[in-house]
Amino acid sequence: MVSLADAGLPSGWEVRHSNSKNLPYYFNESQKLSRWEPPPGTDTEKLKTYMAEHHSAPEIRPNAANGHATTDKIRASHLLVKHKDSRRPSSWREAEIKRTKEEAMSIILAHEARIRSGQTSLGQLAVSESDCSSARKMGDLGFFGKGDMQKEFEEASFQLKPGEMSHVVETASGLHLIERLE
Template sequence: MATGLPAGWEVRHSNSKNLPYYFNPQTKESRWEPPQETDSETLKHYMGQYHTANLRQDGVAAQQSLDGKIRCAHLLVKHRDSRRPSSWREAQITRSKDDAMVIIRNHESRIKSGATSLGELATTESDCSSARKRGDLGFFGKGDMQKEFEEASFGLRPGEVSPVIQTASGLHLIER
């Protein structure tokens, strides 16, 4: 199946981070974000089919805090004013913040209506590399995340999804 990557590039898997990354064996360049000239739509389908983790639900264990830590998943929509306007889906993100808000509000309404889950949407629609893990960020404590993200996350009850949260990274929906 075509990856959508420019000639010479391939998808590899990082054992240390348990995430896919992009590698060019000729130049020895490796990167987390796709290289320029990537066909984002083709890459999105390739990654969804071959590099999306099928994570099991941990039930109660996933919802309990450990030493003041909580576990959350999120769906991130970046825009051109995000601090890093690129992602595994798009080498260069050019959408406006208003356009990103329209996209994330659509995702929010689909989740609230029960049409889909945050984890399902995150695998193909999130601009964070955690998309491969259904948006799962693992456990984190106070001071580990951007202030707005942390405040929203710690304010949620287990299983609850936040409204749209804005950070320097972009627009988020967070599920504790």
């Protein structure tokens, strides 16, 4: 069993897994509190390592034979970098995101360069660097159709061919790199 100190969480907090969303969340038994973002006082570097080791999908397997391979729905993954002006400036990695939009752009452009150079894949990088809870699933958002995502995200996603990755896409949530899977 991994100690909570290894996870970087404050005393009384633990990582649990949501059956309804199939994602990890944070729970404090004594206070009966649960939250998607890490509680204040979390050592985010320790948490990032812990989550990558204990709460990540080992791999994402395409499943074209599941009836979703239609033209009205696509499957994509993404890597999200939030900034202080994002509509919800917190994530599983940081309780309060304070970076500027310019700093977020610098970060995501560096991620894009690493991916395009072949050093890593979007999915591998998303596990530790994405501010979206889909990081646990290598950024995989599953299948979605028109009207399911923010307009800018949807437009960029539907323009991609399977296997292609977008350049930086800006939405109210932050800055994204999007890879179409199916």
